[in-house]
Amino acid sequence: MKTHIEFTRTPISPPVPPAGTREVGAQVEFLGIVREMENSQPILGLFYEAHEPMARTQLEKILTELSSVHPCAEVWFIHRSGFVPVGEASLFIRVQSRHRQAALQLTAALIDRLKADVPIWKATAKPSNL
């Protein structure tokens, strides 16, 4: 499985989807967007900090594991670091595969593993009057 992993301090602009091979039957794209409430409190945004080399190594390892269960052709992973205001995406994932189930399942599993096993931390930015 081909992988593209990127961290960026600027708004995510997903790369133009390639045509894919003629064997690709499904493409899933996921955006994780910062919501205005965190633990029932209004926030301005979230700060993300990644240990990039470790995160990258860990993501490659997770993707290798996941692709043996959910065979896919290509995966793109882009994560913001630094401040992400409410309404903007902190995470973009694109998965291309032959069959839809593999792409949908790999996407869901990758986000679960990301939250559990990848060194990316977040902190809340609250309005100063709270």
Added chain:
Amino acid sequence: MKTHIEFTRTPISPPVPPAGTREVGAQVEFLGIVREMENSQPILGLFYEAHEPMARTQLEKILTELSSVHPCAEVWFIHRSGFVPVGEASLFIRVQSRHRQAALQLTAALIDRLKADVPIWKATAKPSNL
């Protein structure tokens, strides 16, 4: 849940994603793409034919059912009809929700139900020398 259902005889161009509300934390987009092989035979493309009024009614019913299990904010569904060549998308789905699980699960369930319960048929276009 807000729904947008469309059938088109021309290539699918997904509408520009709206900003969403500040409560939307996840967006899933799915493309179903015509592969070059169907039942181990090379094909030129697929012909899709929908009974549009019935398909639309059925989709609305399915989406109402699914949204009670997987609460989402808004769904876009675009399906090609007529000839779709290999490499082009026959189906586009976009789901926005507060939480990622609901969007991912509604997308997967909607495609399963589409294939089982919606009056859209397909036929294979094979190279004439086969």
